[in-house]
Amino acid sequence: MADDAIDRGRRGFLRGRPASGPAPIHPPWSRPDYFTSLCTRCGACADACPEAILRPGDGGYPEVDFTRGECSFCGACADACAAPIFDRTAIPWALRATVTDDCLSVRRVVCRSCQDACPEGAIRFQPAPGGAAHARIDEFACTGCGACVAACPAGAVTLDHQTGSPAHAVR
Template structure:
């Protein structure tokens, strides 16, 4: 029995009728259906990651957990993989950007700018507003989607996802 059938059966038993794409795939990885079709779930990418942000996700497939830290785009996960699951590393690793939820402390009138302070790309800026604390704004052109801000947010208000994911919420 193939892994795809086992994964689908497990989803069926859990009440999910299609495979769940993780919030964040590995950099340079193929689209999720192609990735899971050939991934052996060996774990080589997990042990290769110097940041230790790759975890075993649903079905044992690798996914990123930005609450553990940032992706440095070192490419070690790509190099460690013996399968053909990745695009060339001279391409953009992904189209992910930081997205800030309404639960951000600034929306509660609490002054916090930790995400801005941790963003090396300077993609997060706080806009001063008359009569309230500054609110964050993400410059999609500057954001690399590295995830540093996710781990640094004290209330978990930031996620890293494709810009299209925000449109579907």
């Protein structure tokens, strides 16, 4: 097969599952345009990750699981990979945190776990009428590290691929 890209719609149909859902998040600096065609699925990146957030995903390709913790952008995954998948000269990824209506603060429960966990200070809570505070993400400060995802007790924080998002370097 000339094109090794995964057809998620076909795979979902054959497995009896819907094709909807977010695209998987591959390791930082990996190049999504040809990740699946060059990745050998050897697991070297996952073995090298000191945060242990990489796991085999659909088709055996490494995916980031932010429920396990945050990405420290150490680069160990890129250094361990023998395939030319990673581009360390680019930004790690265009991920930004989003907070859903499942947030405890929306339900008037005082919780600032995501704000406390964010190393960049990209999450702030803004008071709203009626006493509920709503999380606001500073898209220029958010690096997409995922620290907020693991910290959220309600599972209300997700990281999404962004297009046209601010390009900034991770410190």
